[in-house]
Amino acid sequence: MGRIWGVIDKKYAQWRKLSSGDYVLFYATKPVSGVIGYGVVRTKFRQDKPLWPREVEEGKVIWPYRFEFDVEYCLPQSEWEKRKVTSKYIAHAARGGFQQIKEEEARKIISELVPTERVTIKPIEQPSLHDQVKNMPLEVGKLQGFIAENEYPMDVGKLDVVWRRVERGVPTYAFEVHVGGDIYHAVSKLKHAHDLWNSNIFLITTGENIEKAHEILSGVFHEIRGKIRIIKVEEINELLKRKKAYKDLEAQLSIS
Numbered sequence: 001m002g003r004i005w006g007v008i009d010k011k012y013a014q015w016r017k018l019s020s021g022d023y024v025l026f027y028a029t030k031p032v033s034g035v036i037g038y039g040v041v042r043t044k045f046r047q048d049k050p051l052w053p054r055e056v057e058e059g060k061v062i063w064p065y066r067f068e069f070d071v072e073y074c075l076p077q078s079e080w081e082k083r084k085v086t087s088k089y090i091a092h093a094a095r096g097g098f099q100q101i102k103e104e105e106a107r108k109i110i111s112e113l114v115p116t117e118r119v120t121i122k123p124i125e126q127p128s129l130h131d132q133v134k135n136m137p138l139e140v141g142k143l144q145g146f147i148a149e150n151e152y153p154m155d156v157g158k159l160d161v162v163w164r165r166v167e168r169g170v171p172t173y174a175f176e177v178h179v180g181g182d183i184y185h186a187v188s189k190l191k192h193a194h195d196l197w198n199s200n201i202f203l204i205t206t207g208e209n210i211e212k213a214h215e216i217l218s219g220v221f222h223e224i225r226g227k228i229r230i231i232k233v234e235e236i237n238e239l240l241k242r243k244k245a246y247k248d249l250e251a252q253l254s255i256s
Contacts, residue, residue, distance in 0.1 A: 006063025034084030
């Protein structure tokens with residue numbers, strides 16, 4: 001299950017360097033001082049809505065630059081004192097808070113931390129083209145302040161990506177990615193989302209599949225022909241780049 005961490009404005013430069021697949025070390029300061037676990041970054045995003053209890057209580061965002069990660073390994077608290085990993089290098093780095101460290105040092109720490117039979121830092125599998133494209137509207141939604149989710153369940157399958165305005169709300173926007181396979185099934189799920197929730201529906205596909213999409217929208221799916229929007233993969237990628245650049249500029253000028 002993914003976890004979310006966030007950093008303050010002053011750590012924007014470090015956060016910007018973060019990429020999917022990077023390793024993060026968990027450094028405890030109390031009741032012990034040392035590395036007690038590590039995880040792998042899945043995605044990063046900037047958000048302007050309070051998430052953690054302190055932010056909610058104060059009614060403002062304190063840690064806007066966030067990233068989602070999976071916990072790969074963490075020591076039980078009862079073993080922190082005995083098995084924590086530390087060194088002069090990592091202790092000095094930890095005093096600066098969230099920041100990048102040398103890869104060779106990180107690998108050395110992980111190899112000392114994890115039991116011998118589990119010491120394997122597996123390379124992160126490259127996501128499929130479908131998953132790479134699916135991540136684009138997901139990130140755009142988060143940048144725009146929506147509750148953006150992938151693999152959203154419905155009674156005829158799962159929608160690739162949805163954006164919701166509120167936690168308990170229905171999808172305001174629904175996206176299906178088609179870069180191969182059955183385009184009929186993708187459009188069918190979008191029609192169902194429109195019928196159920198009156199969602200704004202989008203098909204993201206490659207240039208060579210646009211003609212096929214228009215063909216089926218002129219036939220069995222003619223009811224949604226004027227409702228669905230077809231976006232090329234290159235277009236959603238360009239939108240994401242521009243959104244990130246815009247948010248980066250806002251942050252640099254401190255006007256976000």
